[in-house]
Amino acid sequence: MAALRERFGRPLRLAILGGGPGSWIGHMHRSAAELDGWWRVVGGVFSSDPERSRDGGASLGFDRARCYGTLDELIAKERGRPDPAEAVAIMTPNDTHYPLAAAALDAGLDVVCDKPVTHDANEARDLVERTHRHGRLFAVAHGYSAYPMTRYARHLVDAGALGELRYVQVEYIQSGLAMRLDDGPQNNRLRWLLDPRRSGLALVMSAIGCHAQQLASFAVDRRVARVCADALAVGPNRRVIDTVSALLRFDGDLAGTFTAFQAAAGSENDIRLRIYGDKGMIDWSHRDASHLGIALLNEGPRVVGRGDANLPPGIVALGRAPRGHPEGLREAFANIYAEVAQERMLRTLGEPLPAFRYPRIEEGAHTMAFIEACVASQGRWVDV
Numbered sequence: 233m234a235a236l237r238e239r240f241g242r243p244l245r246l247a248i249l250g251g252g253p254g255s256w257i258g259h260m261h262r263s264a265a266e267l268d269g270w271w272r273v274v275g276g277v278f279s280s281d282p283e284r285s286r287d288g289g290a291s292l293g294f295d296r297a298r299c300y301g302t303l304d305e306l307i308a309k310e311r312g313r314p315d316p317a318e319a320v321a322i323m324t325p326n327d328t329h330y331p332l333a334a335a336a337l338d339a340g341l342d343v344v345c346d347k348p349v350t351h352d353a354n355e356a357r358d359l360v361e362r363t364h365r366h367g368r369l370f371a372v373a374h375g376y377s378a379y380p381m382t383r384y385a386r387h388l389v390d391a392g393a394l395g396e397l398r399y400v401q402v403e404y405i406q407s408g409l410a411m412r413l414d415d416g417p418q419n420n421r422l423r424w425l426l427d428p429r430r431s432g433l434a435l436v437m438s439a440i441g442c443h444a445q446q447l448a449s450f451a452v453d454r455r456v457a458r459v460c461a462d463a464l465a466v467g468p469n470r471r472v473i474d475t476v477s478a479l480l481r482f483d484g485d486l487a488g489t490f491t492a493f494q495a496a497a498g499s500e501n502d503i504r505l506r507i508y509g510d511k512g513m514i515d516w517s518h519r520d521a522s523h524l525g526i527a528l529l530n531e532g533p534r535v536v537g538r539g540d541a542n543l544p545p546g547i548v549a550l551g552r553a554p555r556g557h558p559e560g561l562r563e564a565f566a567n568i569y570a571e572v573a574q575e576r577m578l579r580t581l582g583e584p585l586p587a588f589r590y591p592r593i594e595e596g597a598h599t600m601a602f603i604e605a606c607v608a609s610q611g612r613w614v615d616v
């Protein structure tokens with residue numbers, strides 16, 4: 233694919249929305265986009281306050297002339313340049329994703345959007361429609377399904393290595409809401425997170441549950457058809473949902489369980505995916521993201537690692553450093569950015585497209601429907 237970059241002649245140009253100084257995920261997007269040379273970040277809107285946006289962007293090292301006060305200003309001024317931004321990456325507070333993404337698509341820009349893509353499923357379906365109508369690309373920043381070993385899990389499922397699938401267990405457990413943040417002094421980030429009108433229908437789902445569902449659906453290549461969920465706040469004096477436990481039925485009546493819990497003191501982004509079939513099982517843990525446990529009937533358990541020579545070349549190519557050197561979320565984000573860029577370049581050159589596996593807005597819309605179903609379920613089975 234390096235030859236593609238050469239044929240295209242230059243990196244694509246990306247503008248950032250959000251991700252100002254001090255934000256959590258901003259540097260992850262910026263550095264991941266540029267990691268392999270597919271994109272060059274040219275500027276953006278870095279705050280909801282125009283002056284803070286200009287100062288913040290300049291302090292991150294961007295040309296002040298390309299640090300804008302609003303998305304409208306960015307679109308208008310970039311259009312007048314010979315080298316305009318061709319895509320935006322959205323990493324603002326959750327309630328702004330939908331209007332920013334809709335406006336960017338309408339302006340003819342490709343979009344990489346952080347999750348949750350919208351407030352609800354209706355808005356997400358609207359983004360699907362706009363993406364198609366404008367012929368754009370729309371990726372969702374679900375990094376966990378872009379690790380080499382989670383891609384290999386999907387490869388094994390596709391290849392039938394596990395046989396007929398029987399059960400899926402997915403969980404994402406984290407300490408982000410373990411403290412009594414609700415009662416104490418709040419910074420800008422906590423103010424929008426702890427306000428359910430801004431952070432979404434269920435904070436734990438906006439924050440981490442969406443990743444768990446997307447990872448499981450990706451790995452077994454099935455949507456969740458029905459769910460029976462318990463959504464609650466275990467933290468005291470809390471207005472947002474911090475815990476969702478659910479029984480799942482994927483398409484094809486595949487059964488599973490789902491746990492998203494954000495008030496787990498001591499936990500550190502513990503994500504685990506186990507998939508069981510009639511020939512064996514696989515087990516992936518984010519704590520040891522570069523390895524995948526595989527146990528097939530009559531073969532005993534083994535562990536494969538990122539970069540193992542006998543892995544398919546497409547899986548090996550998702551890693552960068554030799555085995556044993558840690559890689560993680562940044563590289564997974566970079567895999568998404570690389571695939572979006574390759575698809576855009578191939579489309580522009582009119583060349584055939586492989587089936588890139590980055591998460592798309594259609595998956596984002598399914599996740600929003602899943603979140604709605606979890607919140608509505610209240611212990612009953614409901615359709616997604």
Ligand SMILES: NC(=O)c1ccc[n+]([C@@H]2O[C@H](COP(=O)([O-])OP(=O)(O)OC[C@H]3O[C@@H](n4cnc5c(N)ncnc54)[C@H](O)[C@@H]3O)[C@@H](O)[C@H]2O)c1
Pocket residue numbers: 249250251252253254255256257258277278279280323324325326328346347348373374375420421438439
């Ligand atoms: N994919 C992941 O793994 C992952 C991880 C963390 C956060 N996120 C998502 O990223 C988003 C941001 O999260 P965060 O923790 O970095 O938040 P944050 O509060 O730390 O940062 C938000 C940034 O957006 C800027 N901003 C606010 N409103 C804006 C607007 N209207 N226009 C331009 N900039 C604006 C703020 O100034 C700030 O710099 C959230 O949607 C969150 O769900 C995703």
